[in-house]
Amino acid sequence: MNTDKRKVLNGYHVVFLAQNLIIGTGLLSLPQKISAVGYSQWMLPIVFGIMATITLWPMIWINSKYPQENLFSINEKVLGKWMGKIVNSLFIVYFVFILASLIDNYMLLMQTTALAEHSITLPIVFFLLVLVYIVNGGIKSIARFCIMSFFLTILLLFFLRWSIEKGELSHIFPLFNFNWTELEGAMRKGFMSILGYELIMVYFPYIISQKKAFKHTVIGVWISITIYFITTLVSVMYYSEWQLKHIDYSVLNLLKAGNLSFVERIDVLGVTLWIFLVLSTTAGYLWASKKSLESLLSKSKHYHSYILVAAVFLVMMIPIEREYKEKLFENIFYVSFLMILWPLFLIVVHLIKKKQVR
Amino acid sequence: MKIGKLLRAKMGTSSYEKVQSEERANNQKALQTINQIKEHVKHMSDVVLKDIATVEGIVTIIHCSSLVENMTMQNMIFTPLANHLNQIHQDAEVIDSTDTEKIVSNIVVGHTLLYFHRKNLLLSMDTFSVSTRAISTSEVESTVMGPQDSFTESLQTNISLIKRRIQNPKLKNEDRIIGTETNTKMSILYMEHIVNQENLEKVKSRIDKLDYPGYPDISILKQLIEDNPLSPFPQFYMTVKPDTAMHYLLDGRIVILMDNSQEVVICPTSFFEMFVSIEDYYNRWTTTSLLRMLRFGGFFLTIMMTPMYISTLTFHPEILPYELLVNLQESRSKVPFSPLLEVLFIELIIEVLREAGSRMPAKVGQTIGIVGGIVIGTAAVEAGLVSNILVVLVAISALLSFLSPTFVMSNTSRFIRYIFILSAGLFGLFGQMLAFAWLISHLLIINSLDTPFMTPIIPRKASDLLNSLIRFPTSYLKEKMGISRAQKK
Numbered sequence: 001m002n003t004d005k006r007k008v009l010n011g012y013h014v015v016f017l018a019q020n021l022i023i024g025t026g027l028l029s030l031p032q033k034i035s036a037v038g039y040s041q042w043m044l045p046i047v048f049g050i051m052a053t054i055t056l057w058p059m060i061w062i063n064s065k066y067p068q069e070n071l072f073s074i075n076e077k078v079l080g081k082w083m084g085k086i087v088n089s090l091f092i093v094y095f096v097f098i099l100a101s102l103i104d105n106y107m108l109l110m111q112t113t114a115l116a117e118h119s120i121t122l123p124i125v126f127f128l129l130v131l132v133y134i135v136n137g138g139i140k141s142i143a144r145f146c147i148m149s150f151f152l153t154i155l156l157l158f159f160l161r162w163s164i165e166k167g168e169l170s171h172i173f174p175l176f177n178f179n180w181t182e183l184e185g186a187m188r189k190g191f192m193s194i195l196g197y198e199l200i201m202v203y204f205p206y207i208i209s210q211k212k213a214f215k216h217t218v219i220g221v222w223i224s225i226t227i228y229f230i231t232t233l234v235s236v237m238y239y240s241e242w243q244l245k246h247i248d249y250s251v252l253n254l255l256k257a258g259n260l261s262f263v264e265r266i267d268v269l270g271v272t273l274w275i276f277l278v279l280s281t282t283a284g285y286l287w288a289s290k291k292s293l294e295s296l297l298s299k300s301k302h303y304h305s306y307i308l309v310a311a312v313f314l315v316m317m318i319p320i321e322r323e324y325k326e327k328l329f330e331n332i333f334y335v336s337f338l339m340i341l342w343p344l345f346l347i348v349v350h351l352i353k354k355k356q357v358r
Numbered sequence: 359m360k361i362g363k364l365l366r367a368k369m370g371t372s373s374y375e376k377v378q379s380e381e382r383a384n385n386q387k388a389l390q391t392i393n394q395i396k397e398h399v400k401h402m403s404d405v406v407l408k409d410i411a412t413v414e415g416i417v418t419i420i421h422c423s424s425l426v427e428n429m430t431m432q433n434m435i436f437t438p439l440a441n442h443l444n445q446i447h448q449d450a451e452v453i454d455s456t457d458t459e460k461i462v463s464n465i466v467v468g469h470t471l472l473y474f475h476r477k478n479l480l481l482s483m484d485t486f487s488v489s490t491r492a493i494s495t496s497e498v499e500s501t502v503m504g505p506q507d508s509f510t511e512s513l514q515t516n517i518s519l520i521k522r523r524i525q526n527p528k529l530k531n532e533d534r535i536i537g538t539e540t541n542t543k544m545s546i547l548y549m550e551h552i553v554n555q556e557n558l559e560k561v562k563s564r565i566d567k568l569d570y571p572g573y574p575d576i577s578i579l580k581q582l583i584e585d586n587p588l589s590p591f592p593q594f595y596m597t598v599k600p601d602t603a604m605h606y607l608l609d610g611r612i613v614i615l616m617d618n619s620q621e622v623v624i625c626p627t628s629f630f631e632m633f634v635s636i637e638d639y640y641n642r643w644t645t646t647s648l649l650r651m652l653r654f655g656g657f658f659l660t661i662m663m664t665p666m667y668i669s670t671l672t673f674h675p676e677i678l679p680y681e682l683l684v685n686l687q688e689s690r691s692k693v694p695f696s697p698l699l700e701v702l703f704i705e706l707i708i709e710v711l712r713e714a715g716s717r718m719p720a721k722v723g724q725t726i727g728i729v730g731g732i733v734i735g736t737a738a739v740e741a742g743l744v745s746n747i748l749v750v751l752v753a754i755s756a757l758l759s760f761l762s763p764t765f766v767m768s769n770t771s772r773f774i775r776y777i778f779i780l781s782a783g784l785f786g787l788f789g790q791m792l793a794f795a796w797l798i799s800h801l802l803i804i805n806s807l808d809t810p811f812m813t814p815i816i817p818r819k820a821s822d823l824l825n826s827l828i829r830f831p832t833s834y835l836k837e838k839m840g841i842s843r844a845q846k847k
Contacts, residue, residue, distance in 0.1 A: 110788055114673065114674060114786060114787055114788050115673065115785065115786065115788055118673075118785075122784070122785075123785050123788060123789070123792075126781075126784075126785070126789070126792055127792060130792055130795055130796045130799070133796060133799060133800075134795075134799045137799065137802070137803040141799065141802055141803050144802040144810070144812070145798065145799050145802055148798050148802065149798075152798075261679065262678075262679065262682065263677060263678070263679070264676060264677055264678055264679045264680075265674070265676055265677050268674050268676070268677050268787060269677070269787065272787040272788050272790070272791040273791060275788070275791045275792060275795055276791070276795055276798075279795050
């Protein structure tokens, strides 16, 4: 038992938080998103991993300067109270939109595979209720949920067996068969699917051994990267370049490459089991937005998460055209790059301030 | 003994007149006291007042006849009164004859009061003796191997059943009186040098805070002191087997016993331990591992099986291979209801059978097998109310729900199954997985004595894995379980 009630996350909690906040629906369409580079896409996850590790460093650095504060209170401290509050409210908007886009993305997939010809409004409501239930248990219950969902969904890797058998390993050659613009496009679209680790800035003050936080997070990130690597590699082996580009959610099709005597379409099972991954990712974001709202109103209440969830629901239900919506949600992901770079900005301000004090 | 004799000798020497006047004065006082007591026990017909002449003058004996057996009265009161009065003076406790509150409370717990008129002396002897059940084998928690004795409804017998197994001065039992109306005795047992003191304090403070009139059974006490009263899951283990209690005591758990209740409560316990029977340690490790996997998997199967039937048939028939689907649809071809209604119908029938079976007098109980098995099972299928395959599924899941050694857990799985059935009926596999996610997150959130309920899965200790789904050979199981947070040596 810890004397400090806030410190609740052990090492393995941090590992699995980082690992599971990354994997959401992004993985399902990853091979398609980075298909611009063709068969060389199997290398990209490793590049993403390296990029994530590099960008992780400033996050941990700025947090270790304020070991008791999360991102939002750091904002207030570094940028001043009013500026910080404004930035924090922007963060809330960002979180609400990213939550809406994550859930919308998954629910659409659900509608196309498992709930064909059904309205998804009610499922969304129930999804959000379960989400709030997890989030109200606190960051530790989210971390535990991440651990469970990792062990429940890792079994899906087994179903890649048949695609490996039927695939052709020589597809990975020739190496570096792409030009710069193709790589840039693939990077831009693909990097979104490894977002999630930036939330460390919010749960950092809850970590017990903060000195090892970097190591643990990196382990978590690289577990996810390994999973990404395996899936992209198997996709490269199994599909042709044309298929990679044109099959939506190609990972699902990988799952049903084999024939089992008692189940015909494993992908339905896979998609529904995926709810664990989506729940853990969205739980992380909802928790972060709750923290942000708390810092804005400077009090903590359970009904905050209901308010946020209602906002998410409203955003998802905006009666605008599908295309606009998709554009909106896509652009929200570009904002995430800003969030990745945000700690750099904070560091600069922090250092300037420090100099002035001297 | 000598003092008693001396006392009486002294009294004998006092002069006759003095004695006379004293006796008169004493008589006045005595009558007053007796009348006071009589007033208090007016409407308690089982309280008996008897005047008996002894060498020390008249003695009034007051006792509650329903709490004291005649043999005990004879042995402890009447014989000594007639023969060795000093024995009574030695054994009995002197109480204040003006404190009527205490007098009455002594009577209702089965003490016998002796009022010596001449000396205006009130003595109280513990003569509580009620008939108890003999120790017998357990019917709720039967095992094939191992000791067969089980707890009874007497607190003293139960403590003796545990203490004869652990003959160690470090086994402590702290008594409490609970129940504002009933004054029920209970006892908290623990091994002083193993138990986690923090846990012990928590249990004690939770019990001390209780304000509840009475406890017909310890399960009520358990529900009142559990961490999460809203949860459908039991968070403390209950058993009637002294060997189970002993096993957990040695692991550093706290055992709570209560008078008038056969079961004892063990805390803290993890979710996984709800599927562990003490017999697991008597069997070979290979058999045990197999059985544990069966029980643990059985819990998830029993809540998933019939919902799966609903969601595949209503939402995703494409999930099944063609042959299986044809088979299923053929058996369902005569059924006019939707799968959800069909499942709810047959599940409720099973529920009714189960409930009727447990309420029915044992002699009539045999009929339930025939009625349930043949008439409802076969006839319902033939009448086209349910499909064959569903009957098979429901029967299996009903059996699976009884795999857990804890009866409360099997009841829980019955309840949880309905949540899954409804969610499968609403959204198919998606609903089922959503319900599953809720179940998992609920299990992860709840605590048992502030320790996570899912302990071996959310590891506190790597050595727990040696005694989880796979139970390693006994010589490997040296470490205490993580959930007990036992004191380190």
